[in-house]
Amino acid sequence: MTDVRTAEIIAVGTELLTPFRLDTNSLYLTEQLNSLGIDVRSKTVVGDEPADLADRLRQALARADLVVTTGGLGPTSDDLTRETVADVLGLRLIEDPALVESIRTRFERRGLRMPEANRKQAAVPAGARVLPNPNGTAPGLWLTADERVVILLPGPPREVRAIFEAAVQPELDARASGRRVWRRVLKVAGRSESHVEEIAEPIYSKLLTEDPPVQTTILASPGQVELHLSARGADGPAIQSALDRGVTALATALAPAVFSVDGSSLEVVVGRMLLERGWRMAAAESCTGGLFGGRITDVAGSSAWFTGGVVAYDNRVKVELLDVPAELVATHGAVSEPVGQAMAHGVRARLGADIGVGITGVAGPDGGTAEKPVGTVVIAVATAESSHVRTLRLVGDRPMVRVQAVNAALDLVRRALQ
Amino acid sequence: MTDVRTAEIIAVGTELLTPFRLDTNSLYLTEQLNSLGIDVRSKTVVGDEPADLADRLRQALARADLVVTTGGLGPTSDDLTRETVADVLGLRLIEDPALVESIRTRFERRGLRMPEANRKQAAVPAGARVLPNPNGTAPGLWLTADERVVILLPGPPREVRAIFEAAVQPELDARASGRRVWRRVLKVAGRSESHVEEIAEPIYSKLLTEDPPVQTTILASPGQVELHLSARGADGPAIQSALDRGVTALATALAPAVFSVDGSSLEVVVGRMLLERGWRMAAAESCTGGLFGGRITDVAGSSAWFTGGVVAYDNRVKVELLDVPAELVATHGAVSEPVGQAMAHGVRARLGADIGVGITGVAGPDGGTAEKPVGTVVIAVATAESSHVRTLRLVGDRPMVRVQAVNAALDLVRRALQ
Numbered sequence: 001m002t003d004v005r006t007a008e009i010i011a012v013g014t015e016l017l018t019p020f021r022l023d024t025n026s027l028y029l030t031e032q033l034n035s036l037g038i039d040v041r042s043k044t045v046v047g048d049e050p051a052d053l054a055d056r057l058r059q060a061l062a063r064a065d066l067v068v069t070t071g072g073l074g075p076t077s078d079d080l081t082r083e084t085v086a087d088v089l090g091l092r093l094i095e096d097p098a099l100v101e102s103i104r105t106r107f108e109r110r111g112l113r114m115p116e117a118n119r120k121q122a123a124v125p126a127g128a129r130v131l132p133n134p135n136g137t138a139p140g141l142w143l144t145a146d147e148r149v150v151i152l153l154p155g156p157p158r159e160v161r162a163i164f165e166a167a168v169q170p171e172l173d174a175r176a177s178g179r180r181v182w183r184r185v186l187k188v189a190g191r192s193e194s195h196v197e198e199i200a201e202p203i204y205s206k207l208l209t210e211d212p213p214v215q216t217t218i219l220a221s222p223g224q225v226e227l228h229l230s231a232r233g234a235d236g237p238a239i240q241s242a243l244d245r246g247v248t249a250l251a252t253a254l255a256p257a258v259f260s261v262d263g264s265s266l267e268v269v270v271g272r273m274l275l276e277r278g279w280r281m282a283a284a285e286s287c288t289g290g291l292f293g294g295r296i297t298d299v300a301g302s303s304a305w306f307t308g309g310v311v312a313y314d315n316r317v318k319v320e321l322l323d324v325p326a327e328l329v330a331t332h333g334a335v336s337e338p339v340g341q342a343m344a345h346g347v348r349a350r351l352g353a354d355i356g357v358g359i360t361g362v363a364g365p366d367g368g369t370a371e372k373p374v375g376t377v378v379i380a381v382a383t384a385e386s387s388h389v390r391t392l393r394l395v396g397d398r399p400m401v402r403v404q405a406v407n408a409a410l411d412l413v414r415r416a417l418q
Numbered sequence: 419m420t421d422v423r424t425a426e427i428i429a430v431g432t433e434l435l436t437p438f439r440l441d442t443n444s445l446y447l448t449e450q451l452n453s454l455g456i457d458v459r460s461k462t463v464v465g466d467e468p469a470d471l472a473d474r475l476r477q478a479l480a481r482a483d484l485v486v487t488t489g490g491l492g493p494t495s496d497d498l499t500r501e502t503v504a505d506v507l508g509l510r511l512i513e514d515p516a517l518v519e520s521i522r523t524r525f526e527r528r529g530l531r532m533p534e535a536n537r538k539q540a541a542v543p544a545g546a547r548v549l550p551n552p553n554g555t556a557p558g559l560w561l562t563a564d565e566r567v568v569i570l571l572p573g574p575p576r577e578v579r580a581i582f583e584a585a586v587q588p589e590l591d592a593r594a595s596g597r598r599v600w601r602r603v604l605k606v607a608g609r610s611e612s613h614v615e616e617i618a619e620p621i622y623s624k625l626l627t628e629d630p631p632v633q634t635t636i637l638a639s640p641g642q643v644e645l646h647l648s649a650r651g652a653d654g655p656a657i658q659s660a661l662d663r664g665v666t667a668l669a670t671a672l673a674p675a676v677f678s679v680d681g682s683s684l685e686v687v688v689g690r691m692l693l694e695r696g697w698r699m700a701a702a703e704s705c706t707g708g709l710f711g712g713r714i715t716d717v718a719g720s721s722a723w724f725t726g727g728v729v730a731y732d733n734r735v736k737v738e739l740l741d742v743p744a745e746l747v748a749t750h751g752a753v754s755e756p757v758g759q760a761m762a763h764g765v766r767a768r769l770g771a772d773i774g775v776g777i778t779g780v781a782g783p784d785g786g787t788a789e790k791p792v793g794t795v796v797i798a799v800a801t802a803e804s805s806h807v808r809t810l811r812l813v814g815d816r817p818m819v820r821v822q823a824v825n826a827a828l829d830l831v832r833r834a835l836q
Contacts, residue, residue, distance in 0.1 A: 017458050019449035020637055020646065022440055031437035040435050042470060045461040052460065059477065219438055228438065283708075283729070289715025290701075290708025293729040297707025300783055300816055308735040311701070311711040313726040317769055321728070321739065351735055365718055398718055 002147050003177040007038050008060040012072035012081050013155060014047035025070045025153075025160050032164055036172055037179040037232060038066065048078040054088050061088075061148050066172075071155035073138035075117040081152055082123060082141070089145045091125035099130060103137045131167035135159045140167065149175065178234045184243045186227040186250055187260040189411035193220035199253050200227060207246045212239055214246045222400045223407030224266070259414055266410040267295045273417045274305035274355070281413065282353035283309035284322050284343035286334065287361040287377060292406045307351045312343065322346030333372065335360050337389045340378035344389075348382050355416070356382045359409050361392075363401045375401050379409040381416045388416050420565050421595040425456050426478040430490035430499050431573060432465035443488045443571075443578050450582055454590055455597040455650060456484065466496040472506050479506075479566050484590075489573035491556035493535040499570055500541060500559070507563045509543035517548060521555045549585035553577045558585065567593065596652045602661045604645040604668055605678040607829035611638035617671050618645060625664045630657055632664045640818045641825030642684070677832055684828040685713045691835045692723035692773070699831065700771035701727035702740050702761035704752065705779040705795060710824050725769045730761065740764030751790065753778050755807045758796035762807075766800050773834070774800045777827050779810075781819045793819050797827040799834045806834050 009030070011023035023045055030040045041064055046052040053072070060067045072081030086093050099122035107114040121138050124130060131140030133154065140163040141152040151168060153160050188196055197218060204216035207229070217228040229246045231239045251258045259269050274281055283292045283306075293309045296302055312318040315334050319326045324342040332338045340358040348356025361377030368374035375394040380387070390412060394404045427448070429441035441463055448458045459482055464470040471490070478485045490499030504511050517540035525532040539556050542548060549558030551572065558581040559570040569586060571578050606614055615636055622634035625647070635646045647664045649657045669676045677687050692699055701710045701724075711727045714720055730736040733752050737744045742760040750756045758776040766774025779795030786792035793812040798805070808830060812822045 015635070017448065017461065018635065019445050019452065020635070022442065022445065024440065027437050027440065030435065034437065041465065041467075042474070043435065043463040047459065049459075055481075056460070063473075217433065217436065217438070228436075280732075285708070285711075287715075288712070289720075289724075290703070290711025290727060290729065293703075293708025293731075294706070294712050297705075297729075297731065297781075298817065300781075302707075303731055306707075306731050308731040308739075309708060309729040310739070311708065311715075311727040311729070313711075313715065313721055313724050314698075314769070317726040321726075321768065350739065351732070363715075363718075399716065402716075 002065070004038055004065045004149060004172060004175045005177055006041050006064045007033050007066040007068060008042045008044070008064040009040060010053070010056055010060060010067060010069045011043070011045045012048065012053055012069055013045075014078070016045045016071070017047050023070070025155070025157055028157065028161060029068055029070075029164070032169060033172075034181045036169070036176040037181055038172070038176055048072060048080060050080045050084040050087075053081065053084045057085060057088050057150075061145065061150070064148075066149045066151070068151045068153065070153045070160060073121065073152060073154045075115065075121055075137070082120070082125070085143070085150060085152060086125040089125065089143060089150070091127060091143070093123040093125055095119070096122050096124045096130065099124065099139065106137055131163050133159055133163050134166070135162045139163075142168070142171065179232050180234075180236070181230055181232045182236070182239045182243055184229045184247050184261070185263045186229070186247055186254075186258055187264075187266070188225040188227070188254055188257045189223065189259050189266060189407055189414075191225060191254070191257045193218060193225050196225045196227070196254065200250055203249050203253055204246075207249070210242065212242050214242055216246070222396060223404035256415065256418070259411065266407060266414070267299050270410050270413050270417070271296070271299050271302055271305050273414065277354075277417065279354035280305055280307050281355045281357065282307045282347045282351035283357040283359070284318075284347035285309060285311050285359045286313060286318070286343070287363040288359050288402050288405050288409075289313060291402055292357065292359060292409055295406055295410065307353045309351070310347055318343060322350065335362055335372050335376055335378055337378055337380070337391060340380035341382065341387055341389050344380040344382035344387070354383060355413065357409055357413060358382070359405055361401070361405055363398045363405075365398060377401065377405045377408070379405065379412050381409075381412050383416065386416065388412055420483070422456055422483040422567060422590060422593045423595055424459050424482045425451050425484040425486060426460045426462070426482040427458060428471070428474055428478060428485060428487045429461070429463045430466065430471055430487055431463075432496070434463045434489070435465050441488070443573070443575055446575065446579060447486055447488075447582070450587060451484075451590075452599045453601075454587070454594040455599055456590070456594055466490060466498060468498045468502040468505075471499065471502045475503060475506050475568075479563065479568070482566075484567045484569070486569045486571065488571045488578060491539065491570060491572045493533065493539055493555070500538075500543070503561070503568060503570060504543040507543065507561060507568070509545060509561070511541040511543055513537070514540050514542045514548065517542065517557065524555055549581050551577050551581050552584070553580045557581075560586070560589065597650050598652070598654070599648055599650045600654070600657045600661055602647045602665050602679070603681045604647070604665055604672075604676055605682075605684070606643045606645070606672055606675045607641065607677050607684060607825055607832075609643060609672070609675045611636060611643050614643045614645070614672065618668055621667050621671055622664075625667070628660065630660050632660055634664070640814060641822035674833065674836070677829065684825060684832065685717050688828050688831050688835070689714070689717050689720055689723050691832065695772075695835065697772035698723055698725050699773045699775065700725045700765045700769035701775040701777070702736075702765035703727060703729050703777045704731060704736070704761070705781040706777050706820050706823050706827075707731060709820055710775065710777060710827055713824055713828065725771045727769070728765055736761060740768065753780055753790050753794055753796060755796055755798070755809060758798035759800065759805055759807050762798040762800035762805070772801060773831065775827055775831060776800070777823055779819070779823055781816045781823075783816060795819065795823045795826070797823065797830050799827075799830050801834065804834065806830055
């Protein structure tokens with residue numbers, strides 16, 4: 001039995017060749033396979049066409065130690081993965097009476113009779129191992145052919161996950177090389193990708209030449225940059241400590257912009273800091289329209305550190321609900337540091353919070369002026385003792401400006417709490 | 419010159435074989451190709467490995483009329499699509515002096531010198547047509563080989579779109595069969611997928627047998643179901659009228675749950691209705707924490723119909739900023755129809771709006787009781803004359819409950835305005 005080192009993933013389904021659906025199972029499968037030390041060398045999507053699937057399966061088997069298919073195990077006439085794979089591997093399909101019973105029971109538990117069409121889901125290629133599906137009627141299947149492994153999984157993500165975790169992961173672990181991949185994620189706010197790259201490059205170039213080598217990937221999204229470190233090997237503790245050294249070196253060089261080295265999101269980090277202090281926050285939002293509050297309350301239990309907020313889209317709301325002096329708006333404009341600060345102070349006082357946040361800006365596409373172009377956003381944080389304010393010039397379209405404004409405001413809160 | 423009827427898409431880039439990145443360009447490309455009547459038969463992702471790309475390219479050329487690649491046209495040593503494709507097609511690479519100049523100019527406009535590495539982006543396979551890239555340094559390339567077309571595009575989505583629209587679409591249109599695909603989208607709120615399916619099935623089965631046949635696909639997301647109708651043919655007016663008949667039949671059967679037949683989102687539809695009346699809306703949110711306001715203000719110009727809102731996460735905020743009587747909360751609980759209605763009325767009065775929205779619920783995972791389990795959400799709408807309230811039992815995790823609550827509240831506003 002040879003080690004499984006390389007894999008290819010084939011997603012089957014005509015709906016995955018429309019403009020509306022992506023194969024997202026492959027992200028989960030790649031993460032799982034990588035953690036076992038198995039590289040994914042290629043991903044393919046084919047429609048519900050047996051000839052296409054047979055073609056791709058033969059090609060994949062000629063290249064990779066493992067082929068995982070998703071989809072095409074359903075009860076309808078379109079679902080032909082089982083039949084096609086059996087055909088390519090020269091295996092007969094045999095109905096498994098125990099499987100017929102378990103599918104029938106599944107229907108009966110819901111007070112339904114098993115439709116005759118579902119009977120085909122109990123057909124098993126000779127020699128295949130059945131991988132039970134706790135979340136659906138189609139079981140997974142594990143086949144071997146000339147030292148290659150072929151795993152058939154259904155299409156729905158929760159079925160893929162359940163089958164993989166219970167039945168595929170342990171078995172593949174035994175067949176994998178033992179050279180697992182370990183990962184760490186470092187998250188950075190308020191820095192551009194090129195800025196992070198410039199500081200990080202000398203460090204990650206060096207990490208790559210060490211033993212064991214640590215690889216770094218930079219991923220940027222609006223208002224946030226992530227550094228993904230990974231290393232591979234059989235010696236877990238040595239790998240872990242190499243990754244720890246890498247994380248420390250990068251976090252030191254990039255501090256104080258690094259907000260997380262354990263994968264936590266900015267809203268989770270801010271929530272944790274507030275909880276530690278026993279503080280509660282309130283937010284006054286204009287251009288973000290509620291998105292800041294939405295992000296904070298994404299975190300379960302956030303009522304412990306978030307009292308609420310005011311969406312002051314209209315200037316009258318800024319004056320009446322946040323006690324922003326009308327003459328401040330008249331003199332400096334709604335998008336100005338004095339108004340942002342007054343919003344932060346006002347929402348803090350009105351909502352009885354320890355820390356207040358103010359966000360006001362021009363999200364676009366209209367409303368920009370020469371002095372305050374689209375992308376101009378003021379963020380402010382106020383506590384009983386201190387006050388912080390910054391004016392940002394953000395680049396991008398309306399959704400990008402808004403998400404960057406939320407990230408920048410969360411980061412300003414983080415810095416104010418440090 | 420034969421018609422281009424089938425295509426395959428190959429995305430190149432090792433980052434697309436990690437657990438972090440998906441090839442999303444293929445959705446855009448599929449939409450564009452389908453609208454020209456070209457079917458996408460397969461999609462493949464390979465890493466930055468010339469041998470892998472060469473292998474997949476040869477196989478794709480044996481099957482499809484058109485192969486589109488994305489990625490691997492950058493200036494670094496990893497970027498090898500240009501070289502690999504030239505090699506597979508047996509073409510020499512020749513540096514294009516005009517292209518060197520245009521890349522150099524691009525850098526100079528930003529006050530930079532062109533790095534020597536970027537010179538390779540000016541190498542063009544003999545006989546290839548250069549497709550200008552307004553958004554980056556890597557131009558696209560159009561090649562032909564034995565009646566097959568190969569199009570090389572860069573990886574960044576905005577570069578893919580710009581090149582496709584300006585240089586690929588018109589040329590492919592001339593090479594396509596003329597049997598274009600036309601589409602319509604019908605959007606439904608407040609109905610489950612199976613409910614929509616049950617009503618729509620007899621209609622779309624019939625549409626499929628008509629001439630020209632109209633295909634229907636049902637796509638469900640939390641709180642919303644979409645019906646995508648498509649038909650293919652050369653006779654534009656006949657196709658359009660077949661689609662119109664299909665849309666009318668389905669919209670009639672599913673009314674009043676259909677909120678859009680032109681692709682508009684629920685927040686756009688609601689905004690349009692408010693604008694027509696000259697009305698302004700305000701929102702009081704508890705469990706959605708600002709997401710309702712966030713959705714409404716996703717629409718540019720929403721200040722014309724949205725004054726703002728109050729995020730009343732803490733019950734004290736409900737009482738103090740929304741004038742919800744404290745005894746109402748004490749008697750009925752924060753998640754109750756009387757409190758939801760009082761929030762809608764309170765926010766309407768406080769923010770001087772014509773219509774007020776109240777949302778209060780148990781988003782989970784904690785906080786549920788036997789009487790009010792996780793997923794219990796009250797939505798309320800109040801105007802000067804009328805008041806609507808509904809209690810929902812939503813299924814799913816915290817993010818799913820919240821997004822369904824926002825959709826349901828938007829839909830209740832829509833129905834109240836009808």
